Amino acid sequence: MIPPESHTLFRELCAGSQRFVLTTHMNPDGDALGSQAGLARFLLAQGKQVRIVNQDPTPALLRFLGDDDYPVETYDPATHDPLLGESDLIILVDNAAPDRMGRMESIMRARAEHTLCIDHHPSRKTPWSRQILDESACATAIMIYELVRDCGWTLDRKAAEAIYVGLATDTGFFRFNSVDARAHSIAAELLRAGANPARVYRAIYERNSVAFTQLLGHALAGVRVFGRGSIASVRLTAELIEELDAAEVDTSEIMTALLAMDGICVALLFRELAGKQVKVSLRSKGELDVHSLANEFGGGGHRNASGIVLDGELDAVARLITERATLLSSSA
Numbered sequence: 001m002i003p004p005e006s007h008t009l010f011r012e013l014c015a016g017s018q019r020f021v022l023t024t025h026m027n028p029d030g031d032a033l034g035s036q037a038g039l040a041r042f043l044l045a046q047g048k049q050v051r052i053v054n055q056d057p058t059p060a061l062l063r064f065l066g067d068d069d070y071p072v073e074t075y076d077p078a079t080h081d082p083l084l085g086e087s088d089l090i091i092l093v094d095n096a097a098p099d100r101m102g103r104m105e106s107i108m109r110a111r112a113e114h115t116l117c118i119d120h121h122p123s124r125k126t127p128w129s130r131q132i133l134d135e136s137a138c139a140t141a142i143m144i145y146e147l148v149r150d151c152g153w154t155l156d157r158k159a160a161e162a163i164y165v166g167l168a169t170d171t172g173f174f175r176f177n178s179v180d181a182r183a184h185s186i187a188a189e190l191l192r193a194g195a196n197p198a199r200v201y202r203a204i205y206e207r208n209s210v211a212f213t214q215l216l217g218h219a220l221a222g223v224r225v226f227g228r229g230s231i232a233s234v235r236l237t238a239e240l241i242e243e244l245d246a247a248e249v250d251t252s253e254i255m256t257a258l259l260a261m262d263g264i265c266v267a268l269l270f271r272e273l274a275g276k277q278v279k280v281s282l283r284s285k286g287e288l289d290v291h292s293l294a295n296e297f298g299g300g301g302h303r304n305a306s307g308i309v310l311d312g313e314l315d316a317v318a319r320l321i322t323e324r325a326t327l328l329s330s331s332a
Helices: 004-015 030-045 060-065 077-086 102-110 140-150 157-170 181-192 197-205 210-221 238-243 252-259 290-296 314-331
Strands: 019-023 049-054 072-074 089-093 115-119 130-133 224-226 231-236 266-273 277-284 305-311
Touching: 004 115, 004 130, 004 140, 019 030, 019 077, 030 049, 030 060, 030 089, 030 140, 030 157, 049 077, 060 157, 060 197, 077 102, 115 140, 140 157, 140 181, 157 181, 157 197, 210 231, 210 238, 210 252, 224 314, 231 252, 231 314, 238 266, 252 266, 252 277, 266 314, 277 290, 277 314, 290 305, 290 314, 305 314
Parallel strands: 019 049, 019 089, 049 072, 089 115, 115 130, 231 266
Antiparallel strands: 224 231, 266 277, 277 305
């Protein structure tokens, strides 16, 4: 739970600041964007000035979270470095790691004394002067809800639905091990405030593009199984992604299909990036801790869902991580 002193810190910082910038990690997901939208609506209701600036554009399936009152801007140094420099408070949500800020890392480090970090991930050494961290929360959106509710604010429908998006997407629509009574209790309160689960599900999970569907087909056709049937792995080449015009496709749901296979307890997805880099997504079931594996290679995330970006050739990275995952699986 969020400690009382963190609630006090949040109230005091919000009351004492007028110009806010909200930001998050690279490739923002539902929890990051839902948390930003819910927080933006709270701050605007208090008469504050709010800008949202992210390293990367909002994925197409999550653009419905946008609002004319707080459009999500894609970071441009010439435009946004002065804005960040002049803001009273920067609130960094769903991320404590500066190396997950991409091109924004330098300016964010320079403004660390004026940054409040709100996050639920296990935290490495961070430069932020003020942090509200709660690893027991299954989504940062839960923390945003509790912080603004404690300020006495009654959420409107848009804020409730944005926070519900964050909660639902970061828990796989309430099917991950991280889900607890706190999550369901808050979900019920969000529904009472106007969030519509069917509308959220349709908006995110029933609008798959042709590119995603084709990429999913290629991925599943090429699945490899290791560790005596306990590890499923897929590799997505840059050539395939270009051929299918799938550069902006969110590949996280491919992991769901892998973990649905009988006997599979670890799923690995290797996606080739530009500049001889590979993005590695790791998912697991039960007590298998893929976060510990990701942490070995400078990655991060949660016990059952983590990620890494490594330099190297696709096949070499895949062999390395698969070998380590096999050891992890066999020792469990």
